[in-house]
Amino acid sequence: MKRTFFSTPYIVWMIIFIVVPMLFIFYSAFIQDGHFTTEFVNQALETPLYISVLIRSIVVALIATALCLLIGYPVAYILSNMKKSTAAILSMFFILPMWMNFLLRTYAWQVILADNGVLNMLLTTLGFAKGSFMYTQGAVLLVTVYNFLPFMILPIYTILSKIDRSHIEAAHDLGANSANTFFKVVLPLSVPGVVSGITMVFIPAITTFAISRLIGGKKYPLYGDLIEDKIVASGNLGLGSVLSIILLVLVIISIVVMHKMEAEQGNEEGGTLW
Amino acid sequence: MESNHLIELENITKEYSGDKALDNINLYIRNGEFLTLLGPSGCGKTTMLRIIAGFTMPSEGKVYMDDKEVTHVPPYKRRVNTVFQKYALFMHLNVFDNVAFGLKLKKMSKKEITNRVENILELVNLKGYEKRWVEQLSGGQQQRVAIARALVNDPEVLLLDEPLSALDKKLRKGMQVELKRMQQAVGITFIYVTHDQEEALTMSDTIVVMNEGKIQQIGTPADIYNEPKNQFVAQFIGESNIIEGIMLQDYMVSFKGNVYECVDKGFERNELVDLVIRPEDVDIVPLGSAPLSGVITNVIFMGVHYAITVNCNEFSLMVHTTDLVPVGEHVSVQILPDAIHVMKKPKEVSEFEIVMDEEKE
Numbered sequence: 001m002k003r004t005f006f007s008t009p010y011i012v013w014m015i016i017f018i019v020v021p022m023l024f025i026f027y028s029a030f031i032q033d034g035h036f037t038t039e040f041v042n043q044a045l046e047t048p049l050y051i052s053v054l055i056r057s058i059v060v061a062l063i064a065t066a067l068c069l070l071i072g073y074p075v076a077y078i079l080s081n082m083k084k085s086t087a088a089i090l091s092m093f094f095i096l097p098m099w100m101n102f103l104l105r106t107y108a109w110q111v112i113l114a115d116n117g118v119l120n121m122l123l124t125t126l127g128f129a130k131g132s133f134m135y136t137q138g139a140v141l142l143v144t145v146y147n148f149l150p151f152m153i154l155p156i157y158t159i160l161s162k163i164d165r166s167h168i169e170a171a172h173d174l175g176a177n178s179a180n181t182f183f184k185v186v187l188p189l190s191v192p193g194v195v196s197g198i199t200m201v202f203i204p205a206i207t208t209f210a211i212s213r214l215i216g217g218k219k220y221p222l223y224g225d226l227i228e229d230k231i232v233a234s235g236n237l238g239l240g241s242v243l244s245i246i247l248l249v250l251v252i253i254s255i256v257v258m259h260k261m262e263a264e265q266g267n268e269e270g271g272t273l274w
Numbered sequence: 275m276e277s278n279h280l281i282e283l284e285n286i287t288k289e290y291s292g293d294k295a296l297d298n299i300n301l302y303i304r305n306g307e308f309l310t311l312l313g314p315s316g317c318g319k320t321t322m323l324r325i326i327a328g329f330t331m332p333s334e335g336k337v338y339m340d341d342k343e344v345t346h347v348p349p350y351k352r353r354v355n356t357v358f359q360k361y362a363l364f365m366h367l368n369v370f371d372n373v374a375f376g377l378k379l380k381k382m383s384k385k386e387i388t389n390r391v392e393n394i395l396e397l398v399n400l401k402g403y404e405k406r407w408v409e410q411l412s413g414g415q416q417q418r419v420a421i422a423r424a425l426v427n428d429p430e431v432l433l434l435d436e437p438l439s440a441l442d443k444k445l446r447k448g449m450q451v452e453l454k455r456m457q458q459a460v461g462i463t464f465i466y467v468t469h470d471q472e473e474a475l476t477m478s479d480t481i482v483v484m485n486e487g488k489i490q491q492i493g494t495p496a497d498i499y500n501e502p503k504n505q506f507v508a509q510f511i512g513e514s515n516i517i518e519g520i521m522l523q524d525y526m527v528s529f530k531g532n533v534y535e536c537v538d539k540g541f542e543r544n545e546l547v548d549l550v551i552r553p554e555d556v557d558i559v560p561l562g563s564a565p566l567s568g569v570i571t572n573v574i575f576m577g578v579h580y581a582i583t584v585n586c587n588e589f590s591l592m593v594h595t596t597d598l599v600p601v602g603e604h605v606s607v608q609i610l611p612d613a614i615h616v617m618k619k620p621k622e623v624s625e626f627e628i629v630m631d632e633e634k635e
Binding site for chain 1: 327328329348354355356358359360362364365375376380423427
């Protein structure tokens with residue numbers, strides 16, 4: 001029996017749950033009553049609301065990714081310079097929340113940020129005025145960053161801890177002080193980790209809908225909310241499909257850009273998650 | 275302090291959680307010499323190199339360079355460059371940028387950098403490889419880039435940490451000759467760490483034999499080979515027969531029931547000593563023509579010579595000879611006076627025996 005036989009269940013699975021739904025999306029996006037139509041495409045591209053939501057989604061995803069990188073890189077760097085055992089324990093703290101369901105974590109933030117929530121309780125006991133945090137763009141961003149931060153830290157930490165100490169010593173040996181060593185050796189060598197971190201944060205962030213729904217309310221819908229709204233609430237399968245395809249194209253573009261960035265780096269030492 | 279002492283190590287001790295990697299080392303290194311730190315793994319030779327480079331701080335003692343104390347000066351402020359064991363080349367840079375790394379940090383002009391990189395690449399026979407990526411190079415070529423990257427900075431001392439250990443035997447031989455050539459071309463001090471005695475003998479001006487954090491012997495390759503100071507050195511450098519004997523008087527030693535003439539003196543009468551007899555200094559002669567006789571128990575073809583084991587009653591003698599003598603033959607063994615080298619018995623006999631056992635594995 002051929003070994004490829006064992007991949008059959010997976011191939012069947014892929015066809016049923018990935019290929020067929022994709023074909024279905026494309027069908028409902030361009031075919032209406034048995035005829036080819038671009039009506040949904042026009043709607044999607046010409047309605048100002050849809051465009052502004054798309055732009056908001058991109059901006060939120062970009063800012064969230066940037067914040068994750070700004071927080072995640074130093075954390076990963078510090079972890080990688082620690083004793084292996086200490087780093088293992090500390091990185092557990094970053095992974096621990098991931099054991100819990102994503103939605104539960106987001107609900108937990110509702111409890112924290114609500115008008116009578118934990119944060120406001122803390123503020124009033126400290127003598128500050130109550131704030132209103134829920135249903136703000138800042139809250140959406142905060143929870144997005146919180147949810148996706150581990151996906152930035154882990155690939156960067158992995159690649160940083162794989163950098164041979166001798167590279168750093170070689171840089172010192174050649175006259176580089178600590179800052180030079182970081183910017184000329186450590187940072188360039190960690191680019192593959194940064195690229196996979198960005199990819200792993202940006203793509204789920206741009207396609208997310210639960211966070212904006214639960215934390216942002218109806219005020220700050222993202223593109224994912226729009227798709228869900230069109231398909232589930234309005235039953236407009238055609239428009240929902242077109243919006244999905246637009247998002248898909250966006251994701252594909254960002255993956256291609258990431259790969260380009262990594263290829264320009266010239267080295268493919270491996271160790272990335274993509 | 276003499277002016278040609280480029281580096282001095284004074285009472286250097288390095289402890290790792292109670293274990294002494296280096297134990298009170300005193301050593302000076304002359305300007306322009308090729309010095310090799312030789313010893314088995316774990317003898318402290320790499321620690322010593324790292325202390326000179328500045329990567330490791332000694333627990334006690336001082337390091338001087340050019341008569342100035344540099345014990346706590348960070349590596350990037352020392353005029354020392356290192357060739358690392360696994361090269362540690364920067365994978366994200368091409369050959370030119372790897373070599374130019376140190377020069378760019380010194381803010382040299384583009385023209386000057388290009389000039390110096392070209393020159394050094396020519397020295398290491400890598401002209402025309404500027405634009406190549408490190409991973410496109412063979413192990414030997416990467417090795418040359420690593421040497422060029424270090425040498426281009428005009429260091430006073432080049433430190434080499436077992437740089438040839440990753441290369442195959444033939445390439446290694448070629449690089450030994452080339453390293454020596456490069457050292458003579460640039461005229462700076464090379465400090466070379468290796469566990470390979472052949473490498474040490476081929477390239478060095480001075481060899482420092484180390485074991486268990488202590489210097490065992492310092493000398494020229496010929497000194498170290500011909501006049502080993504103790505059992506450890508004799509055993510570690512080349513093959514040797516080490517036999518216990520009694521120094522009857524100056525120039526006369528007895529072992530295994532026979533009395534031999536030798537070239538050593540200055541021992542006490544009837545002092546218990548160790549004798550080193552190099553296998554290539556012994557000759558197999560027809561039975562009866564020398565006092566020591568035995569039977570051949572083993573013959574191994576080694577390429578240039580045969581390694582023959584002669585069993586002389588209670589001990590075996592290793593003999594290297596180009597003449598093939600069949601196993602089982604009864605022969606005599608001729609040992610001439612200058613083949614016998616007499617060493618003082620080590621005080622801590624047991625310590626050396628342990629080391630020798632490890633070496634045999």
